[in-house]
Amino acid sequence: MFAIHTLQVLKRTPARLPVRHYTQYLKEHAYINGAWVSAKDGNTFTVKNPATGEELGRVADLGVAETQDAIQKAYDAFYTWRDTSAKERCEILKKMFALMVQNQDDLAKLMTAEQGKPLAEAKGEIMYAASFYEWFAEEAKRTYGDVSPAMTGKRGITIRQPVGVAGMITPWNFPSGMITRKLGAALAAGCTAVIKPAEDTPYSALALAMIAEEAGLPAGCMNIVTSSRENTPAVGKVICESPLVAKMSFTGSTATGKILLKQAASTVKRVSMELGGNAPFLVFDSADVDTAVAGAVLAKFRNMGQTCVCANRILVQDGIYDEFSKKMAVAVEKFVVGNGMEAGVTQGPLINDKAVQKVENQVKDAVALGAKVLIGGKRHELGHSFFEPTVLADVPKEALACREETFGPMAPLIRFKTEEEAVAIANACNVGLAGYFCSNNISQIWRVAEKLEVGLVGVNESIISAETTPFGGVKETGMGREGGKYGIDEYLQYKYICFGNI
Ligand code: NAP
Numbered sequence: 001m002f003a004i005h006t007l008q009v010l011k012r013t014p015a016r017l018p019v020r021h022y023t024q025y026l027k028e029h030a031y032i033n034g035a036w037v038s039a040k041d042g043n044t045f046t047v048k049n050p051a052t053g054e055e056l057g058r059v060a061d062l063g064v065a066e067t068q069d070a071i072q073k074a075y076d077a078f079y080t081w082r083d084t085s086a087k088e089r090c091e092i093l094k095k096m097f098a099l100m101v102q103n104q105d106d107l108a109k110l111m112t113a114e115q116g117k118p119l120a121e122a123k124g125e126i127m128y129a130a131s132f133y134e135w136f137a138e139e140a141k142r143t144y145g146d147v148s149p150a151m152t153g154k155r156g157i158t159i160r161q162p163v164g165v166a167g168m169i170t171p172w173n174f175p176s177g178m179i180t181r182k183l184g185a186a187l188a189a190g191c192t193a194v195i196k197p198a199e200d201t202p203y204s205a206l207a208l209a210m211i212a213e214e215a216g217l218p219a220g221c222m223n224i225v226t227s228s229r230e231n232t233p234a235v236g237k238v239i240c241e242s243p244l245v246a247k248m249s250f251t252g253s254t255a256t257g258k259i260l261l262k263q264a265a266s267t268v269k270r271v272s273m274e275l276g277g278n279a280p281f282l283v284f285d286s287a288d289v290d291t292a293v294a295g296a297v298l299a300k301f302r303n304m305g306q307t308c309v310c311a312n313r314i315l316v317q318d319g320i321y322d323e324f325s326k327k328m329a330v331a332v333e334k335f336v337v338g339n340g341m342e343a344g345v346t347q348g349p350l351i352n353d354k355a356v357q358k359v360e361n362q363v364k365d366a367v368a369l370g371a372k373v374l375i376g377g378k379r380h381e382l383g384h385s386f387f388e389p390t391v392l393a394d395v396p397k398e399a400l401a402c403r404e405e406t407f408g409p410m411a412p413l414i415r416f417k418t419e420e421e422a423v424a425i426a427n428a429c430n431v432g433l434a435g436y437f438c439s440n441n442i443s444q445i446w447r448v449a450e451k452l453e454v455g456l457v458g459v460n461e462s463i464i465s466a467e468t469t470p471f472g473g474v475k476e477t478g479m480g481r482e483g484g485k486y487g488i489d490e491y492l493q494y495k496y497i498c499f500g501n502i
Contacts (some may be wrong), residue, residue: 021108023475029207030060030226033073034219040065040113045228047202050116050385051339052347059202060458067194067238070223073243074165074192077220082162082190086140089188093137095215100130100208107176107207109341114201115175116348116385117303118340128467129176129208132355132483136184139488147229148496155499160492163270164246167239169196171497172251172351173306173407175204178251181482182272183208185200189491191247196235196250198252200351202226218501233259248489250274251308254431254476263268266479273478274308274471276405277433280426281311282448284419285319287438293327293461296411299436299462301335301389304347306355309434309456313402315414315422325393325413329374332411335389337380343356349385350408356385359408366392366399366412376410397425405431419444427453433473436462455481 005013028044029036037060044058062070081089100107117125125401148156166186170178179195197205205224212222227235240248240263248264250257251274281299283292299311316324340348350356356379363377376390389411395401395412402412402425416422426431426435435454438447449457455473458464465471470484480490 008405022113024125024209025106025110026057026203027206027210028057028059029206030062030066031206031222031224032066032070033077034213037066039063045048045199045468047114047200049113050200050351051341053384056113056203059206059226061231062225062235063227063231063237064234065493067196067235068242070194070225071165071239071242071244072146072496073166073220074194074223077218078162078165079191079469081187081192081218081221084190086143089190090137090140091182092215092217093133093140093187096211096217097130097133097137099211099215100133101124103211107204108208111175111201111204112340112348114203115172116340116351118345118348121303122340125177128465129174129180131467132177132180132184135483136188136488139485140188143234143488143492153500153502155502156496157499158494159494161495163491163493164191164243165192166193166249166491167196167242167245167249168193169236169239169252170198170201170205172198173216173303173308175201176208178274179205179208181326181487182249185482186247186491187217187221187247189488191491192223194223194225194239194245196225196227196232196239199227199232234273236260237263240269240484241266243267246270248272248478249490254478257478270490272472272480272482272492274480275473275478276431277308277310277473277477278312278403278405278429278431279309279434279454280452281314281428281435282422282435282437282439283314283320283324284422284437284439284441284444285317285318286440286444287320287328287460288440289320289323293324293331295436295438295458295460295462296328297331299458300411301332301347301409304350304387306351306407309479310407311411311436311462312406313414313425313426314411315416317422318415318417321413321415325374327393328411328413329391332375332389332391337382337386337389347409350387351385353385355408356387359387359390359406359410362399362401362404362406363390363392363410366395366401369396369399371395371399371412372467397428403429419448423448423451427451430475431473431477432475433477434458434464435494
C-alpha cells in the first residue's frame with residue numbers, strides 16, 4: 001500500500017515550489033505529522049532579525065505534550081517508511097535536493113533575515129545543506145550487509161536496519177545545514193525524525209518542512225517541534241527520555257551535550273554528539289605567508305566567527321610572526337560590516353547580545369593579560385549585535401580567548417618557536433573538532449596531521465567540510481560522524497541472522 005502511495009506522490013509532485021517571496025516562508029506553525037500546528041496553549045515566541053532588531057514574526061512555542069505527540073507520529077510513520085524501497089527514499093530525497101536548489105535565493109534570504117550571515121554565505125549554506133539530501137539519496141541504495149564465513153551446519157548473514165525514530169536538536173549557526181546533515185542520513189536509512197531547531201532560527205527549519213512536504217515526504221517522517229528557550233529543556237528531555245526515540249543526534253555546545261547525554265542514558269539510546277570546538281590554526285615558517293593569511297581569515301571570520309570549525313587560536317612561528325600579523329590586520333580592515341542583505345557586506349551581526357558579550361569579555365581579558373589590539377576590539381557603531389572584526393597580537397595561552405571557544409569575529413595571535421611547542425599548545429584543550437596548519441615541509445605536514453588531536457585537519461586549506469567527507473570530533477567535541485560514507489551508519493544497526501540445519 002505504502003509503496004504504491006509514495007510512487008503516486010512522486011508522479012504528481014510538481015517540479016518546482018510555487019514562486020514565493022522569502023517572507024512567505026515565515027511560517028508561524030510547527031510541523032507534526034504533515035500538519036501545521038499551533039501550541040496547545042496558543043503560546044508563541046518572537047523571532048528577530050539580528051541586523052535590525054526588528055521582529056520577523058512569531059512561531060508556535062511547543063511543550064511536552066506536543067513533543068510527545070510528534071514522537072508518537074514519527075513512531076507510527078516509521079513502520080511504513082522503513083519498509084519503502086531504498087529507491088523510493090532516494091527519489092524523494094532527490095526531490096528535496098532539487099527543490100532546495102531551485103529555491104536557493106529565497107531560502108538564503110530567509111536565513112540571512114533570521115541568522116544574520118551575509119547573503120552570499122547563506123546561499124552557500126543552502127547548497128551545502130542540499131548536498132546532504134543528494135548524497136544520502138545515493139547512499140540509501142548502498143546499505144549492504146554481509147555473509148559470514150561458513151560454520152558447520154550453519155550460515156550467518158548480517159543485515160543493516162534503520163534504528164527507528166531519531167530525535168535531532170540543532171543550533172542556529174547553520175540553521176539548514178545542521179538539519180539536513182542529520183535528516184538526509186536518517187531518511188535515507190529508513191528512520192523518521194523529530195527535530196527541534198534553535199529558538200533563534202526556526203524559520204529555516206520550517207522552510208525545510210515545506211520543501212519536504214512539496215517533495216512528497218509522507219506525513220510523520222519529518223516533524224519540527226519549535227520551542228522558546230524557556231520550553232526547550234523540557235522538550236529536549238522528552239526527546240532524550242522517550243522510549244519511542246531510538247536515536248538522539250545533537251549539534252550544539254558541549255555543556256548542553258553533556259546534559260542530553262545524561263538524559264539519553266536513561267533509555268540507553270544511540271547518540272551522536274557534534275559539540276564545541278577550539279580549533280588551532282598553526283602557521284609554520286615554511287608556509288607561504290599570503291596563502292596562510294587568506295586561509296586564516298577565512299577559517300576565522302566565516303559566519304562572523306560563529307562556526308564550530310572556526311580557527312579559535314592562531315599560532316604563528318617566530319620567523320614570520322611579524323609579517324603575518326601585519327598582513328592579517330590589513331586583510332581584516334577590508335571587511336565590510338553591515339546588514340547581510342546588502343550587497344558587498346562581508347560581515348553581519350552576531351546572533352544575539354549574549355554572543356557579543358562573550359567576545360567583549362574575551363577581548364578585555366586578553367588585553368588585561370598583555371595582548372595588543374591590532375584592529376577592532378569593541379562593539380561596532382552599527383549597534384544591535386554587531387562587533388568589530390578584531391585581531392589581537394601576543395595573546396598569552398592562559399587567556400580566555402585561547403581556553404574557550406570565542407564564537408565571534410576575534411582572532412587571537414599566539415607566537416611559538418618550535419613544532420613541538422605548537423602541537424603541545426594546540427592539543428592542550430578538552431575539545432577536538434577541526435585543526436588547521438600551513439606548511440610546505442612534507443615531513444612536517446605528515447607529522448603534524450597525525451599529532452593534532454582533532455577529527456578534521458585542514459592542511460593549507462580552510463574550507464574542509466563537504467557532504468562526501470566525515471564530520472565530527474574527538475575528546476569533548478563528542479562522538480559519531482556526519483556526512484561521507486560513515487554518516488548513514490549513525491542511523492542503522494546490524495542484525496545477525498543465523499540459518500541452521502544446513
Ligand atoms: P546550545 O546552546 O547548546 O544550543 C544548541 C541547541 O540546543 C539549540 O537548539 C538549543 O535550543 C538547544 N538546547 C539548549 N539547551 C538545551 C537543553 N537543556 N535541552 C535541550 N536542548 C537544549 O549551543 P549554541 O551556543 O546555540 O550553539 C553553538 C555551539 O554549537 C558551539 O559550541 C558550536 O561549536 C557548536 N556546534 C558544533 C557543531 C559540530 O558539528 N560539532 C556544529 C555547529 C555548532 P534553544 O535555542 O531553544 O535554546
